[in-house]
Amino acid sequence: MASNRPLLIPSPRTPGSNQEDLPYTPISTDLPKPIPANPKPVALMEVNKPVDKSPVPESVLNSSSSQRSISSIQSRASGANSLREVSFSDLGSKPVRHGSRGADSEALSMSQKEINDEDARLVYINDPGKTNERFEFAGNSIRTAKYSVLTFLPRNLFEQFHRVAYIYFLVIAILNQLPQLAVFGRGASILPLAFVLLVTAVKDAYEDWRRHRSDKIENNRLATVLENNQFQEKKWKDIKVGEILKISASGTIPCDMVLLSTSDPTGVAYVQTINLDGESNLKTRYAKQETLSKVPEKEKISGLIKCEKPNRNIYGFQANMEIDGKRVSLGPSNIILRGCEIKNTTWVIGVAVYAGRETKAMLNSSGAPSKRSRLETRMNREIILLSLFLVALCTVVCVCAGVWLRRHKDELNYLPFFRKADFSEDDQKNYNYYGWGMEIFFTFLMSVIVFQIMIPISLYISMELVRVGQAYFMIRDDQMYDEASNSRFQCRALNINEDLGQIKYVFSDKTGTLTENKMEFQCASIWGADYSGGKTSSQGDQVGHTAQVDGQILRPKMKVKVDPELLQLSKSGNNTEEGKHINDFFLALAACNTIVPLVVETSDPTVRLIDYQGESPDEQALVYAAAAYGFMLIERTSGHIVIDVHGERQRFNVLGLHEFDSDRKRMSVILGFPDRSVKVFVKGADTTMFSVIDKSLNMNVIRTTEANLHSYSSTGLRTLVVGMRELNATEFEEWQSSYEAASTALIGRAALLRKVASNIENNLSILGASGIEDKLQQGVPEAIESLRIAGIKVWVLTGDKQETAISIGYSSRLLTGQMNQIVINKNSKESCKRSLEDALTMSAAFHNTDQSSGSNARTHALIIDGTSLVYILDTELEEQLFQLASRCSVVLCCRVAPLQKAGIVALIKNRTDDMTLAIGDGANDVSMIQMADVGIGISGQEGRQAVMASDFAMGQFRFLVPLLFVHGHWNYQRMGYMILYNFYRNAVFVLVLFWYVLFTCFSLTTAINEWSSVLYSVIYTSLPTIVIGILDKDLSRRILLKYPQLYGAGQRDESYNSRLFWLTIADTLWQSMAAFFLPLFAYWETTIDGPSIGDLWTLAVVIMVNVHLAMDVVRWNWIAHASIWGSIIATCICVIIIDVFPTLPGYWAIFHLVGDGLFWVCLLGIPVAALIPRFVVKIFVQYHRPSDTQIAREAEKFGNLRELGGAEIEMNPIFDHPPRR
């Protein structure tokens, strides 16, 4: 039999040897000839031929939805059950179908590679015992929870100490435990560490408890598993690798499994991977021919799957299966992954290959990418300065201490307050004295302990909290809530919130980002005639075409505007030449695609909707368009399609399908017509299509089509060209044999298939071209305009043609009429270089004239294409491009490849300090998103890869405006202020301690109680800065949106820069001196005792620090009041509590103090004296050199926004929505 059917074995994955198992599978070896096959007006392409055993309809090629997988499906029983009966009943003959697609061949060739035995995992089908004998594969119970009750403490501590901050705390705490260094009591020194550890541990424990709960639910779900030759319910956690499982419709897959068979006779299963990658369209997966007819209950399936080690690549899988002595290779299309759901398939049977934590879904559940914000990087630089400052303080102390010890070395023995000599034992020893050198060393270490909060470790923790709070508000923001997709803003990276306030470059993808990626068929050029009237037709005409099936009305889910003239012509059918072309055109649109129609019930039982599922929105648009013009794709199976042509159902056999690939930029389908003719339909990009169109035919048509194409693309439409050719028997035969050969080839399948495709895709006659509108998203032009006004340079990087890109540029107001366009599209390095130089000189000339004339600068727009970029990026021309680009306010890059996008981002990022932001929605934007400082993913139509790679994700491009101008501005301003304030807050306290040390023989005594020292950064001053960091707003949302220029504050680093840092440090010095020396001089020569003056210092510093913050708060809401005044009250309470312990030296000190007039005078005087310089400077700067923010704030408070001048733009109505909760 094998000899009979060489042609029938289209791919190595489908050896035919188990054809016996397919009782109804006829095998055809000769040429397919179309024969009427169906009682219905559907034609079956079939093959007359000797059959070896039983007749089988063998159809193939479900070219349907999945790009990734079709090749595995070749010969197989025809898809839909209904048709199958028909075929069985009426033929002894059968269609042969082979589909294949070139494009997926990478995966294919990969899986062809021998998997090294050592790297392989061996899974014995239906024999979990043997499978797990040698290696214990992971069971299917999952633990997303990190801890158990026993391991919680050690593991959690271990993880927490991965942070440098905690290590610092720990080292300080440990140092303090050494008896020689014990500056603080043991309890007090451990408290800060214990506090953070406890808070974090409680948070972790809570999260883990929730994970435990969800794990438990997940692990106890039930699945049907084959045991003792029958399927039984089993808990998910008990599933083992090697077991055979059966999942029914809408069931969730419990583990990664290789498909063995499905309810579909062709072995197709549809899965929804929304839990895995967020894509909601259905994907097709295939069972192998060899296994799909096996019934596990009846016969023992045994076999061996050799597959790669578990990895996290959800789009890759390679394995071999040995079954019935044959070896078949398995690819990504044969595996269904944990978390997916079965749809539109009654059941599937599969064998578990990866379970539990080894499943791809679990391996992929990783956190968000980690970036560090610009502000934090700068801050770290200043923290190094602070560390140096700390070291300097410690050095001063220890040097002075050394000098003092040296000068008094003769007195030390008897000095009442030192008493080095210990006479209590007989032999005189030194009490607690380790020699001069060691004393200095110890003094140094002790001073590090005392001054530890100079390094604001708590700042890191506060910043995390603040970012969480900011993220909360960004997520909850109603202006960034996308109603269409019901999705809120997502913060995936938690540590770069403030970068959003400093963006200078925005790199945007076009499709799906600026545009909706909801394609709408707009016009067509058919046989040279331009039909673009559809645009003008009224909404009422959109009902479109419906079809009646079994008394039910089928209607496409999406309505398309139709051109009435074209509709009329197409209805007239084949009677006219024109109508014939039109019919061919729409037939091509309906057939030449990989769309799967799904029938959806509606509330009206007589009406059902057809939902076209597919990966390409262009194809969807075309199929909907075809449906509207009466060519409704109703059914697609692996072997045929059913198209309702003006109410008449016609069945076409899909004989072959050449998938789209990026080299050919076209796809083709070979259709067997009911009248037995065979035609190839090709659709593709104009650049590649015209090269395969037979120019000798219809020169006029080609020319007019080209002209139409040009006008379409210049209005921003996406164009596709459709061509067709009828194949005669010889051609078909030739093609079929080479196609079979190619698809069964073991090596180089992809290339072979591509070659086959190119051979058949030639000498086409042109049918026409389609224009699809890629609609701009709502609010895009306004958003772009705002970004531009804010001084952000917007670069659009797109894969589209130059004309399309420019037209989108105009419609999105990126380009304006006043702009001087510089276009670079050259084919060689030299010409690129020349045009760059020309452009540079020209822009320089413009620049000069502008300067001299003083007129408004004429801005430049640079348009450059991918080909030129090839010659420019990574060469010495980069520098010139950069210079040119930096003079242009708009840059459009068209025809760029994904990696080039990253290269362009890198071009800017490597040469400037400016913050870059990349925004995109598709897999092709991932590299750019990751390269930019801030990556934003649009959760749109093209799947979730961009979102997965992004730092922030949102639903619409226009949300960029509130995100940057409002939240970015706020976040930056808050964070910048908070960092400076925290530096000040800690340093002022350290300095007060330091000044005191100078009056204690450099012995590191602290007048301030040790508990107060510890609580200072935990309770006394921490909450207000966090609250202000989350809640304070320097300007209102309204005014920030109205005047995008205000965004410049972040771009100019106005809230955090070296000048501010040094000013803060100077201010800190003054304030610490005021706080320290005022009481010192007031209490000099008095009976004041240490703890009392310590309490005074504590209260004074806390009040000063909080009032300092209060002075800078812009918006006083009740939370700000509560936190600031509450902190001062909390401090008083703590000081009182500390002073009621009789065993502490400060017992009752505060109560004596409050009876003392001097105390109150000091307490009032210190904050005022300390803060006056700051206040004066602040007022002076605000008055004399007001920042934009300051003026806007005044305008906001008093009045007249209109007078601020500058370009005002009309904001999208969305911004005026009343806030919702």
Next chain:
Amino acid sequence: MFTQQELPACKPILTPPWVITAFVSVGIIFIPIGLASLFASEHVVEIIDRYDKDCVPSNYTNNALAYIQSTQTNKTCTRHLIIPERMKSPIYVYYQLENFYQNHRRYIKNRNDYQLRSRAYEFDVDDCDPEAKTERGPIVPCGLIAWSLFNDTYRFSLQNEVIQVSKQDIVWKSDQNHKFGSNVYPKNFQSSGLIGGARLNQSIPLSKQVDLIVWMRTAALPTFRKLYGKIEVELEANQNLTVLIQNNYNTYSFAGKKKLVLSTTSWIGGKNDFLGIAYLAVGGLCLFVAISFVLLYLLKPRPLEDPSYLSWNINPAGLSN
């Protein structure tokens, strides 16, 4: 509202009237307080007599240490103080030590508050080395602070009439009641080789040892006073007060100064002009700043919300940096 960050809030703006009001009011508050402090300080009568040098007999001038350490020398020293102004009672008698670091870290921790509080903790002498115990048992009170207890004594007489120095209420009640136990008696105190300072009467509980309690409340600064007692009579101007000093305490080994201080008191404490001056300075400065701002506002007015100061108006054409 909360999630949209639209909580009702007050947003004060520092307008010129506000600024001037603020500075003027600070000045108006501070200057009277400064004046009041100065006035109070002026009314405090204070006599300071440094006696550590003068009380060393002339033959020991170059060897004060030997003099103070010797048990043979006569430590009595007579000083005559002229009362400059009338001093109302109570007159506080302080001793003032300088260059004595009662806040030294070794020293300040060299005590055990448990032991001081309760007899049950008698053996609790942690942190008290090298004055923790003797062969006969633990020292009560242990530690360097107690060991170095100040032991000069003063006797005052006015024209040969002895003036009583009251030790009533010279300690904090809280210390007396809770920090120093009434059942804790000194033990083995100053019995080891090196005598640091005063001895304590072993039959008086610690809570009654007021000089010890005063001493044990360690001073914050290296120049400090400690209350010795109170004179409950008034002293008239130009009276000659004779003080008989037992000069026992050794400050000679570290060049510390000893001073006797007699002072009346006021609401602000002792005589100290610093705060008054500081307040006057701050208040004056505020008034000055207020005036400067008034001038600035008049001479170089900037209307609020003046758009011409906006960066994009200064630097037009949207080519903002």
